[in-house]
Amino acid sequence: xxxxxxxxxxxxxxxxxxxxxxxxxxxxxGPLTLTAVAERTGLSRPSTKExxxxxxELGWVVEVAPSAGTIGxxxxxxxxxxxxxxxxxxxxxxxxxxxxVSDLDGTVLAETRQAVTPATPNxxxxxxxxxxxxxxxxxADLAREDLWTVAAGTTGIVxxxxxxxxxxxxxxxxxxDLTARLGELFSCPIEIENDAxxxxxxxxxxxxxxxxxxxxxxxxxxxxxxxxxxxxxxxxGFGGAAxxxxxxxxxHWERSADHIHDCxxxxxxxxxxxxARHTFAAARDGDPAALAAVDRYCDELAVGxxxxxxxxxxxxxxxxxxxxxxxxxxxxxxxxxxxxxxLRMPELRASTLxxxxxxxxxxxxxxxxxxxxxxxxxxxxxxPAR
Amino acid sequence: xxxxxxxxxxxxxxxxxxxxxxxxxxxxxGPLTLTAVAERTGLSRPSTKExxxxxxELGWVVEVAPSAGTIGxxxxxxxxxxxxxxxxxxxxxxxxxxxxVSDLDGTVLAETRQAVTPATPNxxxxxxxxxxxxxxxxxADLAREDLWTVAAGTTGIVxxxxxxxxxxxxxxxxxxDLTARLGELFSCPIEIENDAxxxxxxxxxxxxxxxxxxxxxxxxxxxxxxxxxxxxxxxxGFGGAAxxxxxxxxxHWERSADHIHDCxxxxxxxxxxxxARHTFAAARDGDPAALAAVDRYCDELAVGxxxxxxxxxxxxxxxxxxxxxxxxxxxxxxxxxxxxxxLRMPELRASTLxxxxxxxxxxxxxxxxxxxxxxxxxxxxxxPAR
Numbered sequence: 001x002x003x004x005x006x007x008x009x010x011x012x013x014x015x016x017x018x019x020x021x022x023x024x025x026x027x028x029x030g031p032l033t034l035t036a037v038a039e040r041t042g043l044s045r046p047s048t049k050e051x052x053x054x055x056x057e058l059g060w061v062v063e064v065a066p067s068a069g070t071i072g073x074x075x076x077x078x079x080x081x082x083x084x085x086x087x088x089x090x091x092x093x094x095x096x097x098x099x100x101v102s103d104l105d106g107t108v109l110a111e112t113r114q115a116v117t118p119a120t121p122n123x124x125x126x127x128x129x130x131x132x133x134x135x136x137x138x139x140a141d142l143a144r145e146d147l148w149t150v151a152a153g154t155t156g157i158v159x160x161x162x163x164x165x166x167x168x169x170x171x172x173x174x175x176x177d178l179t180a181r182l183g184e185l186f187s188c189p190i191e192i193e194n195d196a197x198x199x200x201x202x203x204x205x206x207x208x209x210x211x212x213x214x215x216x217x218x219x220x221x222x223x224x225x226x227x228x229x230x231x232x233x234x235x236x237g238f239g240g241a242a243x244x245x246x247x248x249x250x251x252h253w254e255r256s257a258d259h260i261h262d263c264x265x266x267x268x269x270x271x272x273x274x275x276a277r278h279t280f281a282a283a284r285d286g287d288p289a290a291l292a293a294v295d296r297y298c299d300e301l302a303v304g305x306x307x308x309x310x311x312x313x314x315x316x317x318x319x320x321x322x323x324x325x326x327x328x329x330x331x332x333x334x335x336x337x338x339x340x341x342x343l344r345m346p347e348l349r350a351s352t353l354x355x356x357x358x359x360x361x362x363x364x365x366x367x368x369x370x371x372x373x374x375x376x377x378x379x380x381x382x383x384p385a386r
Numbered sequence: 387x388x389x390x391x392x393x394x395x396x397x398x399x400x401x402x403x404x405x406x407x408x409x410x411x412x413x414x415x416g417p418l419t420l421t422a423v424a425e426r427t428g429l430s431r432p433s434t435k436e437x438x439x440x441x442x443e444l445g446w447v448v449e450v451a452p453s454a455g456t457i458g459x460x461x462x463x464x465x466x467x468x469x470x471x472x473x474x475x476x477x478x479x480x481x482x483x484x485x486x487v488s489d490l491d492g493t494v495l496a497e498t499r500q501a502v503t504p505a506t507p508n509x510x511x512x513x514x515x516x517x518x519x520x521x522x523x524x525x526a527d528l529a530r531e532d533l534w535t536v537a538a539g540t541t542g543i544v545x546x547x548x549x550x551x552x553x554x555x556x557x558x559x560x561x562x563d564l565t566a567r568l569g570e571l572f573s574c575p576i577e578i579e580n581d582a583x584x585x586x587x588x589x590x591x592x593x594x595x596x597x598x599x600x601x602x603x604x605x606x607x608x609x610x611x612x613x614x615x616x617x618x619x620x621x622x623g624f625g626g627a628a629x630x631x632x633x634x635x636x637x638h639w640e641r642s643a644d645h646i647h648d649c650x651x652x653x654x655x656x657x658x659x660x661x662a663r664h665t666f667a668a669a670r671d672g673d674p675a676a677l678a679a680v681d682r683y684c685d686e687l688a689v690g691x692x693x694x695x696x697x698x699x700x701x702x703x704x705x706x707x708x709x710x711x712x713x714x715x716x717x718x719x720x721x722x723x724x725x726x727x728x729l730r731m732p733e734l735r736a737s738t739l740x741x742x743x744x745x746x747x748x749x750x751x752x753x754x755x756x757x758x759x760x761x762x763x764x765x766x767x768x769x770p771a772r
Binding site for chain 2 (some may be wrong): 166214240241303310346
């Protein structure tokens with residue numbers, strides 16, 4: 001059973017029950033037995049049972065089936081019903097539009113992608129996003145009404161209202177009110193953020209930056225971008241322009257990926273979206289042209305990364321985005337360049353989240369917002385606008 | 387009456403009195419009448435009077451004399467006795483060693499400076515600091531025993547134990563344990579921090595960055611450095627190396643100030659410490675050599691500042707340090723350079739704290755630490771090491 005977002009009445013009942021402590025324990029640490037919930041909340045066991053029963057009735061909590069082969073009568077265990085609601089995460093990219101649909105734990109149930117180009121008109125890019133979400137919903141046997149939030153990331157500077165302010169990658173994209181455009185398609189709340197920032201959030205929540213306070217995230221792929229984690233939160237900047245070091249004239253990341261895509265080691269006829277894989281494979285085999293291309297790419301990447309590192313002195317640099325599976329090729333070269341200039345070397349790690357990182361980050365942000373809004377749980381994520 | 391730092395017994399008595407609320411109100415908002423203290427603390431007026439009387443007896447609080455010409459019998463007013471203790475702030479610089487002595491409000495009572503050179507041996511630089519503090523104490527009619535904290539800033543990367551780890555400006559300074567060296571001279575706690583970071587703290591606490599959450603501070607003077615304020619706190623970085631963008635090869639701030647000091651507009655025989663004033667004055671008069679020198683200086687400054695701005699997207703950039711009185715000359719040029727590259731322009735302001743900014747920041751940091759340690763007041767300042 002999937003269900004619509006909670007109504008005011010449901011929430012008021014949830015609060016009346018004084019059951020947020022019980023709910024929070026099951027949300028964070030479930031499945032749990034009633035005894036374990038009582039221990040965590042300080043409530044008596046009878047009170048705990050009463051609250052859990054009512055949460056089950058409301059559809060927030062469900063009993064877990066005992067493991068097969070259990071001997072005797074096992075204690076009943078309960079968990080948060082993450083399937084009570086669903087979230088769509090969208091990556092409105094320059095060359096690809098991706099979508100994922102997740103449950104309220106952020107567990108991805110379906111993912112789709114649609115090819116676009118920088119020249120794709122705005123209406124068609126939005127329509128591609130709609131089709132991508134629709135495909136996910138079909139695969140997960142869900143309807144639009146089951147979505148509690150649609151969260152999207154896109155390239156460029158996005159204001160807090162969800163309007164694209166500056167966008168170098170997609171002509172005509174600046175000025176688009178994404179909250180309004182997606183709001184015409186989906187009746188749930190819409191959230192919009194910069195793509196690299198959502199990918200950084202995904203790393204912080206479930207990737208290689210988990211538990212790290214200060215990190216620089218490099219979004220390396222067909223486009224090159226960056227985002228910062230400071231004090232455990234993704235840093236927006238005063239006007240949402242933090243991490244845009246790639247547009248600095250000495251970094252000029254706008255065309256850096258061309259070194260990888262236009263490398264002579266890429267066989268003729270290979271489509272652009274597969275070109276990088278060939279270049280990295282050739283570099284692993286010692287192909288001189290591929291090695292030269294990788295070197296030039298890392299040289300340009302290192303200028304911007306070292307500027308961020310020498311500004312912030314982070315604990316960690318994450319190489320994420322579509323090129324992250326080539327961490328074995330890229331990280332040693334990036335490390336060597338950084339060691340030449342940085343006063344203190346941060347650790348370097350390649351992301352393991354892959355190309356879905358933006359859509360997964362979008363979902364993660366929506367989950368954190370929902371937890372904060374409905375359940376009073378501590379919000380994680382991106383520091384609020386000032 | 388000056389007095390030594392509070393003993394455990396004094397503090398325990400202060401806490402037993404449950405008087406921290408009263409103390410906090412007078413510390414933050416005094417002078418106040420008993421009625422005003424009672425309103426702020428929620429205590430009854432008789433309880434408030436009892437607590438205040440005991441704070442007076444302990445020497446933490448004092449009655450304020452009524453203004454001359456007051457008609458009738460005015461209500462008694464009380465204030466925190468900021469003169470109960472004192473703090474020395476030291477700027478262990480490359481060319482100058484400065485000291486200030488302040489009361490517990492951070493109000494500066496005396497200031498001194500001693501000329502040194504990059505070649506001054508370590509022992510002599512430490513001895514110059516000792517003489518500078520001694521001079522302040524003499525002027526303020528105080529003894530070393532009256533100091534509750536000695537806080538010092540120095541150029542380079544300083545670890546959390548107060549050992550200089552890397553220092554480009556002073557040969558042989560790396561490796562010096564400043565906590566130990568100053569601890570041989572003063573029996574109170576010693577605190578050591580990077581100089582630009584303390585100057586940024588001074589701007590955040592009492593300068594042009596007051597109330598700003600995210601700011602870039604440029605320490606512009608005979609040396610060029612930078613520090614960051616993020617989320618209202620000065621940012622150290624994971625290894626204390628945040629803000630060292632000036633050592634990036636494309637910024638290379640190491641010799642930037644030479645453009646100003648070695649300008650042909652400086653009359654022969656002018657000592658180096660007065661050279662900048664002549665260059666800036668000549669630039670104001672339209673002297674072509676001075677204008678060219680200022681342009682070159684601003685070009686180099688802008689590379690590092692724009693890299694920091696495009697990383698963090700701060701609300702404000704502060705031009706501080708010895709060159710800050712030339713904000714009228716420097717800021718329009720710096721602004722023009724930044725406008726060419728930055729996606730979003732921060733506000734630019736020149737510091738009004740002048741050359742004492744590092745020593746004043748050192749005192750401010752010590753005050754915040756003392757408030758936190760002794761009185762349980764919220765610490766401000768520099769984010770703790772991780």
